[in-house]
Amino acid sequence: MAQDTSMTDTGAAESMGERMSLTDLASGGPQSRFDRVLQWIPRLLSSKPHVIALTLLGVYLVVLPLFGVIVSNKAELIGGNYTNVTSDIGACIAAGGTLHLISQSRKRMKLDQERLTLLREVHCLLHHVHPSAAAELGQPAPRSHTDEH
Numbered sequence: 001m002a003q004d005t006s007m008t009d010t011g012a013a014e015s016m017g018e019r020m021s022l023t024d025l026a027s028g029g030p031q032s033r034f035d036r037v038l039q040w041i042p043r044l045l046s047s048k049p050h051v052i053a054l055t056l057l058g059v060y061l062v063v064l065p066l067f068g069v070i071v072s073n074k075a076e077l078i079g080g081n082y083t084n085v086t087s088d089i090g091a092c093i094a095a096g097g098t099l100h101l102i103s104q105s106r107k108r109m110k111l112d113q114e115r116l117t118l119l120r121e122v123h124c125l126l127h128h129v130h131p132s133a134a135a136e137l138g139q140p141a142p143r144s145h146t147d148e149h
Contacts, residue, residue: 042099043095043099045091046099050092051089057079058085058086060079061079061080061085
């Protein structure tokens with residue numbers, strides 16, 4: 001049983017290390033004002049008002065001309081064409097998806113850390129309750145919970 005627990009600890013630590021690399025893209029503490037401004041760009045791009053505005057722009061520049069409404073050259077120059085509008089909407093969706101993945105990864109990492117802490121506490125309690133069984137398995141004497149931190 002003790003060997004299974006140590007393998008679980010190792011597996012959890014390795015999976016947490018893999019997840020750490022995902023969240024390194026959006027660190028929790030920006031260093032400068034420019035970094036803080038850059039962190040808001042994906043949130044703004046994926047916001048509902050921005051997606052709605054781009055959809056309305058797409059209707060104006062793409063759908064209405066199909067029904068005979070004349071769109072000025074200046075409006076097309078400023079607003080773009082269907083390729084620009086659809087790629088902008090795709091970028092908004094991608095930004096929102098990235099933010100969602102980072103958020104989910106942070107939640108999973110926090111839960112994994114809590115599970116690992118709980119597993120270590122249970123392991124330590126089992127050593128205290130059954131020290132003779134642990135000694136038979138060749139396990140070292142248990143460390144106190146405060147020694148790990």
